[in-house]
Amino acid sequence: MxxxxxxxxxxxxxxxxxxxSISSTGKLIIKGQVTGTIEGDAVIIAEDGIVNSSSTRxxxxxxxxxxxxxxSASKELIILATGIxxxxxxxxxxxxxxxxxxxxxxxxxxxxxxxxxxxxNSIVPGLxxxxxxxx
Numbered sequence: 001m002x003x004x005x006x007x008x009x010x011x012x013x014x015x016x017x018x019x020x021s022i023s024s025t026g027k028l029i030i031k032g033q034v035t036g037t038i039e040g041d042a043v044i045i046a047e048d049g050i051v052n053s054s055s056t057r058x059x060x061x062x063x064x065x066x067x068x069x070x071x072s073a074s075k076e077l078i079i080l081a082t083g084i085x086x087x088x089x090x091x092x093x094x095x096x097x098x099x100x101x102x103x104x105x106x107x108x109x110x111x112x113x114x115x116x117x118x119x120x121n122s123i124v125p126g127l128x129x130x131x132x133x134x135x
Contacts, residue, residue: 014048047082
């Protein structure tokens, strides 16, 4: 018998308003309104979704609706063409589609910024380390 890969799926529908804390595993789709904190794996805010969060800690988040507050995404933050994000954002990868709005203090963490000082030695002979430019 073949193994099936089941991932949890939770939906907050259009008519649902939540005020409090949400903790989920798998995928969480928000079509309604959420005020509070969110912790989870993958969060998708649909075009009709509205989130006001003082703390959102997720692996990845896709915003097609409106988000206001603080986001910490260990993998990626995607803002779709219909999405609006404001507040404070910390993520590894950031993608903003044409038409998407990002009005936030943004901090993108990359693996090169997290590397140890030993790895930062120049690989070009004669290049002094203080003249290196990180992009």
